[in-house]
Amino acid sequence: MPLPNDEKLIALSEALIEKFQAIFGAYPGIRPAHAKGILLKGEFTPAAGASTLSRAPHFASASTPVTVRFSNSTGVPLIPDNDPNANPRGIAVRFHLGERVHTDIVAHSTDGFPTHTGEEFLEFLQAIAASAPGTPSPTPVEAFVGSHPAALAFVQTPKPAPVSFATEGYFGVTAMEFLNAEGASQFIRYQISPEAGLDHLNDEATKAKEANYLFDEIATRVKSAPIAFKVKAQLAGVAEVVDDATIHWAADSKIVDLGSITLTSLVEDDAAEQKHTIFDPIPRVDGIEPSNDPLLELRAAIYLISGRRRRSA
């Protein structure tokens, strides 16, 4: 994947990586966000209707090998799984289309995002960094959410800890444009829903859990039975805003099934593979184009810059 030569975008990407490290600490060789993770593998089988929406190859093949990384939020490598800041959880899915050819979905467990742009997200992180416990109220972060309704809505969205990574639902948030064989366009947002059903813990039950409960559970679960998710597309209506992750689409938007992910084992050499793997929020596959959401190009640059540093650490 290419690194863009837009100097402003690169400078913003570097500033964001530095801000994550200022808040969470710098850990060479580890992701500055979604630091604690685990890799599993399996396959994706498309649903019958998927190829009528997109001509992407994994919607036409009988099955495609996948690698999935589940993660906790924050750049703290050993964040306890029952720490409230470990939400939202992350999922990154890599579809292996051929020798060194792949396309990814990167999603998290809250349906939304606090800011429309990366510049605003940097301001949000700066406000968080300047609001250490003991800072007189209104703290910079209180002032930020007070003047940014989308950030307030995101902060106030309940984020309960899941019973398992396999009982959590995940949202792609940034829209993609599907193109089918006839060239017809449909904007969509991914949703990844657990076949085991959504299951979350209340605060008391979360506090009683062990620091590694989710990672221990998923490793045990996959050894005893396959773990399945449905990949779905929420379809944008014609009037829907498709370039702003803070704007929700109509609650009654049509949701269609794109296929199933079935995970059957852990990835051998997990630490080395996590270090090497760089997920890409831009699909870079025929049949799925990124929308004009400004977060996409920025995140692609950030994950690549950060991933290259991680590989060489």
Ligand code: HEM
């Ligand atoms: C301005 C917006 C964003 C910034 C600055 C940002 C920043 C980051 C960074 C620095 C990483 C570590 C990348 C690496 O070292 O490989 C990361 C990973 C991740 N982000 Fe974001 N992110 C943003 C938006 C989002 C959104 C909208 C989502 C979900 C829809 C998301 C989900 C994830 C996930 C799941 C990972 C872990 C990927 C993996 O397993 O390798 N991020 N993000």
